[in-house]
Structure formats: C-alpha cells, structure tokens
Amino acid sequence: MSQLSVNHLLGIKGLKREDIELIFSTADNFKEVINRPIKKVPSLRDLTIANLFFENSTRTRLSFEIAEKRLSADVVNFSASSSSVSKGETLIDTVNNILSMKVDMVVMRHPNPGAGVFLSKHIDARIINAGDGAHEHPTQALLDTYSIRERLGNVEGKKVVIVGDILHSRVALSNIYALNLLGAEVMVCGPSTLIPKFIHTLGVKVETDLRKALEWADVANMLRVQHERQDLKYFPSIREYSQMYGVDMNLLNSLDKDIVIMHPGPINRGVEITSEVADSPQSIILDQVENGVAIRMAVLYLLASKIDR
Numbered sequence: 001m002s003q004l005s006v007n008h009l010l011g012i013k014g015l016k017r018e019d020i021e022l023i024f025s026t027a028d029n030f031k032e033v034i035n036r037p038i039k040k041v042p043s044l045r046d047l048t049i050a051n052l053f054f055e056n057s058t059r060t061r062l063s064f065e066i067a068e069k070r071l072s073a074d075v076v077n078f079s080a081s082s083s084s085v086s087k088g089e090t091l092i093d094t095v096n097n098i099l100s101m102k103v104d105m106v107v108m109r110h111p112n113p114g115a116g117v118f119l120s121k122h123i124d125a126r127i128i129n130a131g132d133g134a135h136e137h138p139t140q141a142l143l144d145t146y147s148i149r150e151r152l153g154n155v156e157g158k159k160v161v162i163v164g165d166i167l168h169s170r171v172a173l174s175n176i177y178a179l180n181l182l183g184a185e186v187m188v189c190g191p192s193t194l195i196p197k198f199i200h201t202l203g204v205k206v207e208t209d210l211r212k213a214l215e216w217a218d219v220a221n222m223l224r225v226q227h228e229r230q231d232l233k234y235f236p237s238i239r240e241y242s243q244m245y246g247v248d249m250n251l252l253n254s255l256d257k258d259i260v261i262m263h264p265g266p267i268n269r270g271v272e273i274t275s276e277v278a279d280s281p282q283s284i285i286l287d288q289v290e291n292g293v294a295i296r297m298a299v300l301y302l303l304a305s306k307i308d309r
C-alpha cells in the first residue's frame, strides 16, 4: 500500500491496520531526516496549512508547526480560547475564512466532538483532527503506538494499560482503537467513576486496582485528570487519587519486571506519576515527543500526496 485509504485524518476509527503501518514506515524515514544536520525537505513546498486551535495546546501545536516547517509548507496559525467559542458560529466562520485564504490543509483542535468531520464536509481542504473534545486525538495515538513499537520492537501481542481519566480522555479512545487495530491487548484502569459504561463494547479489560493492572502490563500509559472537562466531582481529592492511581518508584520497583511508562503530557508531576518515574530510564515520555514530529510529518506528507497539484 502506498496511499492512505482516507482523505482526512479525523480519527483512528475509520483507519485500517495498513494505514497505520504506512504511516509508521513513512515516519521511520522522516525520523532519519530530522536527525540530520539539515532537517528540512521540500515535499510540501507551495502548500498552505492552517493550524486552527480553538482549545489550549502547547506540544501538539508546536509539534504540528515544526512538522509542517520541516516539510517546507507555508503555515498560518490561529488560536482562540475555548471560552469565547460557540460551536455553530465559529465553525461557519472558520469555513468562510479558510475558503477565502485558499488553504490546502487544516489542522484543527476544537472542544466539540465531531468538529473535524463537520469541517471536512464543508471545505475543500485536507483536515487533520488535533483533538476534538473528549472524542479522538489520532496523531497522539499514532505517536504513542509508534513509540511502543520503537521501544519493544512490536505492538502486536503487547499488554498496554491506560491509567486514569478514561471518561474524559480523547487520548484513551484513540489509543484503544489504534492498539486494537495493531493487535495489542488493552486494559483501562482508574476509579470506576472515570471509566465509561460503554467501555466493554471496545473489547478492553477493566481493572480498578492499579497494582494488579501494572502486574499484568508491559506498558502503562498514564493520563492526566481532565479537570477542565469535569462538571462533577469524580473522586474525593487529588491526594486520594494520587495515592490510589499515582505511580511512584516504590510501586515500580516492587513489580517483578520493568514496565514501560508513557504519558501524553502535560504531566502533573506528583499526581499521576512522580518526577522520579517521569525521568526514569523506564519512561519514554520524551521519545513520544520526538516521535510526534516524525509521525505528524508522515501524516501531512501522505495526505498531501492525495491533493491534485
């Protein structure tokens, strides 16, 4: 396969395993490029990409921008704080702005689930979803599974536990889809109030005891509690959450094997993982960030290759 089966990257749902494998092999090449002294290639010269961020972001926005610049695209950035955004108005405005700017590709983060799908139906540009509310965050799941493949040689057959706020996490949902497609075994672990009722329909194991989950796992992907998406109190206090669902060195050292520790960032040090764990040799958190650029270059490159030029 030399082309993606999709014209937009709206979610991992809808992708085939071969799409992910193509993205990975393309990212392998770009990873080599970004480690050269001259990190730039001309692949996307003359294409204009708009990064539309209606929700806060540091690393995802930077990572996309670096990826676009390494591919020699022209880049325009737009950010708005989510509080000033109302769904219908903003997306229609966005559509009109994009149409008049003759943009070829749009990378969009938006608080509303399905915002990317909506946009893809109304404009003639390739859309990449950089996070739509608590729904999907496909490039994060691609870089996460790519980082597992890099550290462990393969994703197939590996046991991955996703720990924390599963209910409000787009990283969890996209990771579950990607890990399932690649043949990993998936477990979610967290307080039962933060595990959605529909989770069993996704074919994952559920565990509320963190120690048991870690004893089972090869990899633990530790998520941040998404306070900004919580309208209720889902657990008594942060202190209690971190006692029950936080990973420290004592817990890691008490396991009879070395598990790989991941985190999509931003980390709340001392809540879901301690600083010592985040900075330990078992942690691949900075590899995830590095791989994010190569993965985003691959996705941009593969979608751009489907544009008539």
Ligand code: NCD
Residues within 6 Å of the ligand: 059, 060, 131, 137, 140, 170, 171, 223, 224, 264, 265, 266
């Ligand atoms: C994640 C996100 O925005 O969903 N972060 C990211 O993309 N770097 C996870 C999070 O915010 O906790």
